[in-house]
Amino acid sequence: MKDALSSPKKYPVYCPWCKKEGRTTLVAMSTVEYSSGICKKHADELRKQAKEQAAHQAAQLNMFNR
Numbered sequence: 001m002k003d004a005l006s007s008p009k010k011y012p013v014y015c016p017w018c019k020k021e022g023r024t025t026l027v028a029m030s031t032v033e034y035s036s037g038i039c040k041k042h043a044d045e046l047r048k049q050a051k052e053q054a055a056h057q058a059a060q061l062n063m064f065n066r
């Protein structure tokens with residue numbers, strides 16, 4: 001138990017998007033309590049969404065430029 005005391009305490013970081021879906025996905029371990037993280041699956045989803053939004057905005061701009 002001496003090792004556990006000498007090493008800094010680690011807190012599990014869970015993906016809040018997974019939590020909303022009723023799952024607990026461990027993203028990482030952090031030395032800071034309640035730090036936020038995102039799992040790979042949801043990071044990909046958010047990136048895809050952002051890309052689609054950007055494409056949508058670009059399409060609208062093209063319409064106005066015509």
Ligand SMILES: [Zn+2]
Pocket residue numbers: 015016017018019025038039040041042
């Ligand atoms: Zn997730």
